[in-house]
Amino acid sequence: MPPIIDANKCTGCGRCVDVCTEDVFYGSKEGEVPVVTYPRECVHFDCCIYECPVPGAIRLRIPLPAMLVYKPTDGE
Amino acid sequence: MEEEMVKADVLCVGGGIAGLMAAIRASELGAKVIVAEKGNALHSGRGRAGNDHFETYIPEVHGIDMEAWINELLRTAKGETLLSRDIFRAQFAKAFDIVKLWDNWGIPMKYKGQWEFAGHSFPGHAMTHIKYAGQMQKRVLVNQALDRGAEIMNRVMVFELLCDANGVIGAIGAHTRENKVIVFQAKAVILGTGKCSRLYPSLTPGWMFNDPHGGVQTGDGRAMAYRAGAQLQNVEMPERHIGPKYLTRFGQATWIGVLRDPQGKPVGTFASKPDRKYGDMIMEVNKLVAEQYTQSGKGPLYMDCTGMTEEDHEYMTYWMKHEGMVALLNHMQEEGMDLRKNPIEFATYPMRLGGQIVANAQAETTLKGLYAAGDEAFGDISAAATFGWVGGENAAKYAQEAEAPDVERGRAKIEEKKQLINQLHGREEGPDWEEANIALQQVMYDYVGSVRNEALLKQGLSHLHRLKEKAYTTMIARNPHELGRCLEVLNLLDIGELAFLMASDRKETRALHNRPDYPFTNPLLNQFHTVQDIDGKPVIQWREIGR
Numbered sequence: 256m257p258p259i260i261d262a263n264k265c266t267g268c269g270r271c272v273d274v275c276t277e278d279v280f281y282g283s284k285e286g287e288v289p290v291v292t293y294p295r296e297c298v299h300f301d302c303c304i305y306e307c308p309v310p311g312a313i314r315l316r317i318p319l320p321a322m323l324v325y326k327p328t329d330g331e
Numbered sequence: 332m333e334e335e336m337v338k339a340d341v342l343c344v345g346g347g348i349a350g351l352m353a354a355i356r357a358s359e360l361g362a363k364v365i366v367a368e369k370g371n372a373l374h375s376g377r378g379r380a381g382n383d384h385f386e387t388y389i390p391e392v393h394g395i396d397m398e399a400w401i402n403e404l405l406r407t408a409k410g411e412t413l414l415s416r417d418i419f420r421a422q423f424a425k426a427f428d429i430v431k432l433w434d435n436w437g438i439p440m441k442y443k444g445q446w447e448f449a450g451h452s453f454p455g456h457a458m459t460h461i462k463y464a465g466q467m468q469k470r471v472l473v474n475q476a477l478d479r480g481a482e483i484m485n486r487v488m489v490f491e492l493l494c495d496a497n498g499v500i501g502a503i504g505a506h507t508r509e510n511k512v513i514v515f516q517a518k519a520v521i522l523g524t525g526k527c528s529r530l531y532p533s534l535t536p537g538w539m540f541n542d543p544h545g546g547v548q549t550g551d552g553r554a555m556a557y558r559a560g561a562q563l564q565n566v567e568m569p570e571r572h573i574g575p576k577y578l579t580r581f582g583q584a585t586w587i588g589v590l591r592d593p594q595g596k597p598v599g600t601f602a603s604k605p606d607r608k609y610g611d612m613i614m615e616v617n618k619l620v621a622e623q624y625t626q627s628g629k630g631p632l633y634m635d636c637t638g639m640t641e642e643d644h645e646y647m648t649y650w651m652k653h654e655g656m657v658a659l660l661n662h663m664q665e666e667g668m669d670l671r672k673n674p675i676e677f678a679t680y681p682m683r684l685g686g687q688i689v690a691n692a693q694a695e696t697t698l699k700g701l702y703a704a705g706d707e708a709f710g711d712i713s714a715a716a717t718f719g720w721v722g723g724e725n726a727a728k729y730a731q732e733a734e735a736p737d738v739e740r741g742r743a744k745i746e747e748k749k750q751l752i753n754q755l756h757g758r759e760e761g762p763d764w765e766e767a768n769i770a771l772q773q774v775m776y777d778y779v780g781s782v783r784n785e786a787l788l789k790q791g792l793s794h795l796h797r798l799k800e801k802a803y804t805t806m807i808a809r810n811p812h813e814l815g816r817c818l819e820v821l822n823l824l825d826i827g828e829l830a831f832l833m834a835s836d837r838k839e840t841r842a843l844h845n846r847p848d849y850p851f852t853n854p855l856l857n858q859f860h861t862v863q864d865i866d867g868k869p870v871i872q873w874r875e876i877g878r
Binding site: 273304 | 369370371373374375379380466467486507508535538540541542545546547575576577578579631633655657658659661662663665666668669672673674675676810812
C-alpha cells in the first residue's frame with residue numbers, strides 16, 4: 256500500500272512521519288522504522304520521499320484503482 | 332482532557348500559501364503570530380508538493396494596461412467565477428511585487444533568467460501566467476515565517492472560532508496526535524484553510540483520497556466562519572476539473588499536447604500539435620469535455636503529446652516535477668509508459684463545491700477581526716499569496732489597535748466542544764469518520780449533485796439532517812488522528828447542509844448548478860448568493876457584484 260519503506264535502508268529518523276500532512280504514519284515510534292497506519296489516506300504527493308535523507312529508503316506504490324489509463328503503442 | 336492556552340496577536344489557521352504569507356507579513360509588522368496547521372506546514376495545502384504557474388500582470392512585459400489584461404484573464408473559465416473586478420484589480424496591482432519577493436527568498440520565479448510566460452492563455456492573446464519552480468516553495472515560506480519570529484504549531488486542527496460581541500477573540504484547536512485541546516486567544520484570526528474535499532465521491536468509487544486537493548482540506552474555515560456568524564457566498568455552486576485518469580492531478584496547463592478523440596481528431600480549435608507556450612486551451616474553455624464525449628459515445632479523450640520534440644519533453648517533465656506530479660512521472664516510468672508514444676486518457680473530475688467566505692480586497696470578512704485568504708476566499712496561487720500577504724498586513728494593523736481579548740468569554744463554547752470530543756473518544760462502538768463521510772458523499776451525490784430539483788433537495792436535506800444527528804450522537808474516534816477526521820466530517824456536514832439550502836434557494840440554472848425545474852439562467856441573479864447565521868437561522872440573500 257502507498258508508502259513502502261525499505262527497512263534495510265531506513266535509519267528511523269522519522270522525517271517522513273514528521274512531514275506527512277495526512278498523517279498516514281500515525282502512531283509510528285521515534286527511532287524505529289515507521290508504520291503505515293492509514294494507507295488509504297495517502298494522497299500520493301511524494302512529500303515523504305522529498306524529505307527522506309536516504310535515497311531509495313521509501314517509495315510510493317500507486318494503488319490499482321489510481322493506475323493511469325493510456326493508449327498502447329502501436330503493435331502492443 | 333488537557334487544555335493548553337496560547338496567546339497571539341494574529342492566529343493564522345492553516346499553513347498553506349495564504350496562511351504562511353499572512354504569517355510572514357504580520358510578523359514583519361511586529362505582531363506575535365501563531366500558525367496552527369493540522370498537518371505539517373512544510374507540505375500542507377494545495378501547494379504541498381509544488382506548483383508551476385503564477386498568475387501575474389507585468390506592465391513592462393504586457394505593454395497593455397491592467398484593465399485590458401484583466402479582460403484577457405476573464406476570457407478563460409475565470410470569467411464565470413462571479414468575483415468582483417475590484418478583487419482582480421487589488422490582486423494584480425500587487426501580485427508582481429509578490430513574485431519578486433518569492434524570487435528573492437529562493438523560489439525560482441524565472442526560467443533561464445527570464446520571466447517565462449506559458450499556459451492558461453489563448454494563442455495570439457496576452458499571456459497571464461509565468462512559470463515558476465515551486466517544488467520546495469513550502470519550505471521557503473516556512474523558513475521566511477520562522478525567520479520573522481512566527482511560531483508554527485503543526486498537528487493542531489483549529490475547528491471552532493471564539494467570539495464576543497466585538498468580534499473574534501480566538502479559536503479552539505484539537506491536537507491530532509495528543510489528547511489535548513488548545514485554546515487560542517487572538518486579536519485577529521486569518522483563515523487560510525483551503526477548499527472543500529471529501530464532500531462528493533472521488534473519481535475512484537470508495538477511495539476518497541484520490542483527490543488532487545489532498546484529503547485534509549475539508550472546508551473547516553468556511554464551516555467555522557459560518558458558525559461564528561460570518562457571511563459565505565455561492566456555497567452551492569459546483570466546480571469540476573479535468574486531468575489524468577485515474578491518478579488525479581492538477582496541472583492541465585503543464586501538459587504540452589493536444590486533447591484528441593479516439594480517432595485522433597483534436598477536440599478543440601486552439602491546438603493541433605504540441606505547443607509549449609499555449610498547451611491546449613480547450614480544457615480552460617470546457618472542463619466537462621471529457622465527460623461529455625464519453626457520455627455521448629464519442630470518447631474516450633486523450634491528452635496526446637506524441638510528436639513533441641525532445642526539448643519540449645524535457646521542458647514538460649521539468650515543470651511536472653515542480654507542479655507536484657512526481658508520483659505520476661514515477662508511475663509512468665514504472666509502467667513503461669512514455670508520453671512521447673502513448674496518449675494518456677483524461678477525465679472530467681467529479682463535482683465539488685466552489686463558494687467562498689465573503690472577503691473584500693483587504694481580506695476582511697464580515698466578522699470583525701476575522702480575515703480570509705487563499706481558497707477559502709479567492710483561489711489560485713497568486714491570489715493566495717497576494718491576499719495572504721494583504722490579510723496578514725491588515726490583521727497586524729487591526730491587532731495593534733485592538734484591546735487584548737478575554738478568551739474566557741468563550742468558556743461555554745470551549746466546554747461544549749471539549750464535551751463533544753470526550754463523547755467522540757468515549758464511545759466504544761458506532762460509525763467511524765469514514766462511514767459517516769461516505770454516507771455524506773452519497774447524499775450529496777444523489778440529492779445535490781449534477782441534477783437538482785425541489786423534491787430531491789427537500790428529500791436529501793431531511794436525510795442529511797438525520798445523518799448529522801447520527802454523526803453527533805454515535806460517531807467514534809479511536810485516537811486523536813481519527814478525532815481530527817471526525818471533526819472534519821462534522822464541518823463537511825455543515826457545508827453540505829448549506830449547499831442544500833442555497834441550491835434550493837437558487838431558483839435558476841446557472842453554470843453547473845442544473846435545475847430542470849428552473850431551466851433558465853436568470854440575469855437578475857448575476858449577483859453573489861450569500862448566507863449568514865442570524866440568531867441560529869441561515870439567512871440567504873443576494874448581493875450586487877461590483878463589475
